Amino acid sequence: MSPKLDLNYQSSSYYHELRRLLKDRITRLVILTFLIFTIICQFTSSSCAQNTSSQGRHATSPTVWGNAGGVIEIPQNGDEVVDPLKPRSSVGKVHAVFGEPNEVYERALKLHQAHADQQGHPMFVLRERLLSGLWSKPAFILSTMLSELAKPEDKRLKWLLWIDADIVVMNPNIPLDVFVPPSPEFNYVNMLVTNDRHGLNNGCFLIRINPWAVKLLSAVIAFHTFKPEVKLQYSEQSALEEMIEDTYWRKTVVHVPQYWFNAYPTGNRGDKAPRPHEFRPGGLQIHFAGNRDGKRPERMDTWMTIAEQDVAPYNPEVAESGLLEDIVQFWRHLSDERTRKGIKPIESETR
Numbered sequence: 425m426s427p428k429l430d431l432n433y434q435s436s437s438y439y440h441e442l443r444r445l446l447k448d449r450i451t452r453l454v455i456l457t458f459l460i461f462t463i464i465c466q467f468t469s470s471s472c473a474q475n476t477s478s479q480g481r482h483a484t485s486p487t488v489w490g491n492a493g494g495v496i497e498i499p500q501n502g503d504e505v506v507d508p509l510k511p512r513s514s515v516g517k518v519h520a521v522f523g524e525p526n527e528v529y530e531r532a533l534k535l536h537q538a539h540a541d542q543q544g545h546p547m548f549v550l551r552e553r554l555l556s557g558l559w560s561k562p563a564f565i566l567s568t569m570l571s572e573l574a575k576p577e578d579k580r581l582k583w584l585l586w587i588d589a590d591i592v593v594m595n596p597n598i599p600l601d602v603f604v605p606p607s608p609e610f611n612y613v614n615m616l617v618t619n620d621r622h623g624l625n626n627g628c629f630l631i632r633i634n635p636w637a638v639k640l641l642s643a644v645i646a647f648h649t650f651k652p653e654v655k656l657q658y659s660e661q662s663a664l665e666e667m668i669e670d671t672y673w674r675k676t677v678v679h680v681p682q683y684w685f686n687a688y689p690t691g692n693r694g695d696k697a698p699r700p701h702e703f704r705p706g707g708l709q710i711h712f713a714g715n716r717d718g719k720r721p722e723r724m725d726t727w728m729t730i731a732e733q734d735v736a737p738y739n740p741e742v743a744e745s746g747l748l749e750d751i752v753q754f755w756r757h758l759s760d761e762r763t764r765k766g767i768k769p770i771e772s773e774t775r
Contacts (some may be wrong), residue, residue, distance in 0.1 A: 432475045512544050513543060515582065516548060518564065518586045532591065533589075534585065535728065537729065554567075556665075583585070585603075588628065594707060597742055598744075599709045602742060603630055615630065618686040651666075681750070682700060683700060683755065684751070687709070688702055688711055688712075706740045
């Protein structure tokens with residue numbers, strides 16, 4: 425065989441091998457994930473290369489490093505001198521506020537920043553759209569997570585709490601660390617989520633920083649590409665729900681009471697006790713989801729005014745809020761149920 429024919433033969437062989445690989449769904453997912461990550465890295469790199477002293481509605485404060493036009497991190501004692509008297513947390517807060525200026529969301533963000541400062545939570549804020557629709561949400565969480573995994577293990581955060589822009593912190597005395605599953609019995613848990621009457625509500629959820637979560641978020645981002653026949657009623661929220669209902673993912677996902685960190689406003693029910701999904705005084709925060717009547721700004725304004733006053737009964741210390749007892753009882757009940765059903769301990773899903 426001549427060299428030319430041999431070269432053509434090899435090229436044809438490589439071409440058919442490439443076609444065979446691209447027919448595999450897992451291979452396509454890996455390639456798409458790599459491309460998404462490359463785009464996100466390019467975005468964040470170019471953003472951070474811009475002038476950090478930019479003026480305008482997203483101008484940074486002295487305690488913030490990063491670019492005001494892209495990703496802002498409010499650090500946990502950041503690159504500054506570490507004060508041993510300040511709290512240190514392994515849980516970061518992740519937000520997104522971009523698009524047209526929104527005074528209500530900016531005001532809510534300031535309350536989150538005050539909470540982060542008080543409890544030592546690093547706070548990551550996306551200021552520019554990454555993907556169309558609501559898909560910037562999982563993309564930014566994934567970007568933040570990959571950035572943490574790139575650090576030495578002893579420098580990384582352990583968990584991220586995603587928080588929608590329409591969530592108002594009511595009690596800054598509650599550290600997010602109280603929601604972390606007890607160790608070592610629940611080291612296998614990778615994600616805490618809540619449901620409302622429509623199913624999953626991902627306005628706020630806690631996710632462990634590890635390769636398991638990277639794969640989950642990558643799958644969520646790629647979901648509507650590889651399963652276009654599935655109707656996603658609530659966009660990326662429905663994609664996440666589809667994924668965590670799958671056998672592979674759901675064994676390390678735990679549904680917790682909604683009032684822990686994703687409570688809805690309390691209805692006008694007189695002196696009746698709040699329902700499981702409703703906020704109760706002393707709780708962490710309120711999520712103003714839905715609001716089809718267009719009155720979300722007014723409702724948020726009312727509750728933010730209360731939060732800014734920092735008054736009883738909305739600001740008890742965490743030990744006096746009743747939340748710790750509820751959390752302990754929840755995990756004890758789950759442990760007892762697993763024992764009663766003879767469920768064997770699950771090996772930590774970190775890979």
